[in-house]
Amino acid sequence: MQTLKKTEIEKALSELDHWNHEGEFIMRSFTFENFKEAFSFMSRVAFEAEELMHHPNWDNVYNKVNISLNTHDAGGITQKDIDLAARIDAIAKS
Numbered sequence: 001m002q003t004l005k006k007t008e009i010e011k012a013l014s015e016l017d018h019w020n021h022e023g024e025f026i027m028r029s030f031t032f033e034n035f036k037e038a039f040s041f042m043s044r045v046a047f048e049a050e051e052l053m054h055h056p057n058w059d060n061v062y063n064k065v066n067i068s069l070n071t072h073d074a075g076g077i078t079q080k081d082i083d084l085a086a087r088i089d090a091i092a093k094s
């Protein structure tokens with residue numbers, strides 16, 4: 001899959017909630033009430049990622065989850081990252 005140009009990435013992110021473009025990644029941080037809520041969110045994202053065959057880079061400390069997305073097979077940011085970001089936003093809102 002083709003990597004997106006900087007202008008294409010910025011445009012796509014303007015339609016998503018709170019995602020930033022930093023270097024070779026798009027990133028967003030989430031804060032939950034506690035660890036259980038954070039881990040439950042991560043479980044739901046994990047199932048979604050498996051379905052899409054596209055997986056996040058992330059870390060979790062107690063109630064915080066930081067997510068970075070890129071497409072390592074393509075060496076940059078692709079539409080797959082934008083699609084996964086949108087699915088992650090939907091999970092966070094539900």
Ligand SMILES: C[C@H](O)[C@H](O)[C@H]1CNC2=NC(N)=NC(=O)C2=N1
Pocket residue numbers: 053054055056069070071072073074
């Ligand atoms: C074979 C498998 O589909 C690929 O290795 C997938 C798996 N998940 C992936 N996830 C991400 N973020 N980038 C990839 O390039 C990628 N490739």
